[in-house]
Amino acid sequence: MTVSLSSDRAVREAYETDASGLHLVPELVARPGSIAEVIELLQLAAADRMPITCAGAQTSTTAASITDKGVLLSLRSLDRISAIDEGARTITVGAGALVGDIKKMAAASGLLFAPDPTSEEESTIGGAIACNASGARTFKYGATRKHVQRLKVALASGELAEFRRTNLEKNTVGYAFAHDPIDWFIGSEGTLGIIVEAELALLPLPAHVVGLAIFFQTEADALRFVAETRESRILDPRCIEYFDDQAINIARAATSGGIMPDGAVAMVYVEQEIHDDLDSTLGKWGDVIESFASDFEPLVFDGEARLREARKLRHSVPSTMNERGGKYRAAGGRKVSTDWAVPYGRLAEAIRIARALAAERGIDQSVIYGHAGNGHPHQNFIARDTQELNTIEEVIEQTLKQVIALGGTVAAEHGIGKIKRKWLPLQMNPLQIAMMTAVKKELDPLGILAPGNIL
Ligand SMILES: Cc1cc2nc3c(=O)[nH]c(=O)nc-3n(C[C@H](O)[C@H](O)[C@H](O)COP(=O)(O)OP(=O)(O)OC[C@H]3O[C@@H](n4cnc5c(N)ncnc54)[C@H](O)[C@@H]3O)c2cc1C
Incomplete structure (x- = not known):
């Protein structure tokens, strides 16, 4: 056998966590350097009925890329x-x-x-x-x-x-x-x-792209702007992202130049490919923005370097929340992220419901940001201890039931992993789950691949 399996504690602990905040130490770690070694490992696993969980860079938010059963298989070396x-x-x-x-x-x-x-x-x-x-x-x-x-x-x-x-x-x-x-x-x-x-x-590759950060006095205005932009026949954004007041605060702290205005309660970030004249495209956006009578000047991100800056702002929100959650690990707390989505026309209603359900249970720390154009915000919480974690999970379950009633989904991009498995039946009926189980049995009759993920 050419692929080596490490049982060294330090090596195994290096793969014990992803962005879910959970920790599971694998029994063995494999880091194959070729496809042939992956095949060899699978043949060994099939013969020994040894579970294998794949890991890429372990940024999963659902504990999908960690395991305490069998082998953690890192694919990082297959990077050609x-x-x-x-x-x-x-x-x-x-x-x-x-x-x-x-x-x-x-x-x-x-x-x-x-x-x-x-x-x-x-x-x-x-x-x-x-x-x-x-x-x-x-x-x-x-x-x-x-x-x-x-x-x-x-x-x-x-x-x-x-x-x-x-x-x-x-x-x-x-x-x-x-x-x-x-x-x-x-x-x-x-x-x-x-x-x-x-x-x-x-x-x-589009030759010229411009980003615009537009600030609002109320969340309702910002979400109305999202709906209007999405419906517009004149504007053609390639993204429509939402930041609530807490997300703005995080992004503000991440920018050394203090470019985020004080007092803004909500922000919508859009990007537009420029096919004709920059001024006329910005003019079209200006007309829509003006109709919202906001006190704040939009920020323009023109050129690759400025667009990278905008992406850094966006990235600062989930990464700061991950850091904050990590501080409460010893007390059983962590960041809890949601990934639900609704048809975009129901977004404002869904956010209102989600906020109300959290407030009813005294949970006041959620940050809402993300892919508003697709009706897909992320509502992230920080649980400071086990008790708060349980309350937050109950709030999320209630929210997900309402999301489903609005025609939505419990997971729009992060998958189900291990953490959201309990919510699969909210969305899928027993027949759908039986069909998925049948496919799984056909392709993995011994159940050795990623046990605990999805099903
Ligand atoms: C700060 C932050 C921001 C994020 N933003 C987004 C976002 O905007 N959109 C989004 O969709 N997600 C986002 N995520 C979630 C995550 O980054 C993505 O799901 C990402 O695609 C996972 O890639 P990874 O290499 O880290 O995979 P891992 O976390 O290592 O694995 C994820 C899943 O894929 C499986 N897997 C990995 N490699 C293979 C393979 N070769 N074959 C079969 N299965 C495999 C694993 O078993 C696991 O189930 C974010 C996460 C963080 C921490």
Whole structure:
């Protein structure tokens, strides 16, 4: 056997946590350097009925990439990014390559890999595919699934399989869920197979993009602005992101230049590709912004460096919340993040309900920010101890029931993992869960892949 399994305590502890705030120490760690070693490990695991949980960069918020059962398999070393096929507009990458590195390589050829999880500089493409990650620009470009053309997957049986997207415009052969097997693995959180390589679709890189941060006196105004922007036939944003007052405070603390105005209660951040004249595009936005009679001047982020600054502001919110949560670990507390979404027209109503449910139970520390254009905010809490954690989880469950009643979902981009498994039946009926269980049994009859994730 060439792949080595480490039982060293320090090595195992290096993989005990992700961004969920939970800690699970694996029994063994494997860090294969080739696809052949992944296959070898799977064959060994099948023979010994040894569980295997994949890890990319362990930025999962749902404890999906940690385990205390069997092997933690780090795919980080499979990080090769091969040359871009500019004609076909594709790039082939190893599962451990960082999303940010793939984007930089594509950009150097004038191409765009569109998925943009806020964690893109620190998370892997294997993790993004396994969670069907999305980001702010998903509003225009769709989630990761849409940009995956081909996958090489190591199956639980120890076979290496390849799945290519069919791209059929019409198809009436059999059940829809079996049409494109590539889609079984995208979003499967390591439970159906181990992604070792992917071919990704690229788009032309927009020549000029401008970001605008628009500030409001009330949350209601900001959410009305989101709805108006989304409905507009004149504006064409590639993202519509929301920051509540607490998220603004975090972003303010993260900016040395103090660029966030004092007194603003809510902020909407949009990005627009400029196809004709910058002034006329900004003029169109100015007309809509003026109709909201805000006291605050919008901030303009023009050019790559300024857009990176805006992304840093956005990233500061979840990363600060993760840091804050980490301080309460000893008392049984942590950051608790939600990932629910509703049809965007119900967003203001859903946020009102979510805030009211938290307030009723005396929970006042939630921060609400995120992908408002897709009806997808993140409501993040800090639980300072076990008791507060339990109360917050009860509040979240009540919120999720209301979200489902509004036609929403309990998890729009982070997946289910281990933490949200208890909420799966809120959204899926027993038949849907039985169908998923049947697929899992077919692909992983011994149940060795990522036990505890999703099902
Ligand atoms: C600050 C912060 C911001 C974030 N922002 C976003 C955001 O905007 N959008 C978003 O969607 N998510 C976001 N996330 C969540 C997370 O970063 C994404 O889900 C990311 O895609 C996970 O990638 P990873 O490499 O860290 O995967 P990991 O956390 O290591 O794994 C995630 C899941 O994928 C599985 N997996 C990993 N690699 C493979 C593989 N090769 N084959 C099969 N399964 C595999 C794991 O078993 C696990 O189930 C954020 C997280 C943080 C901490």
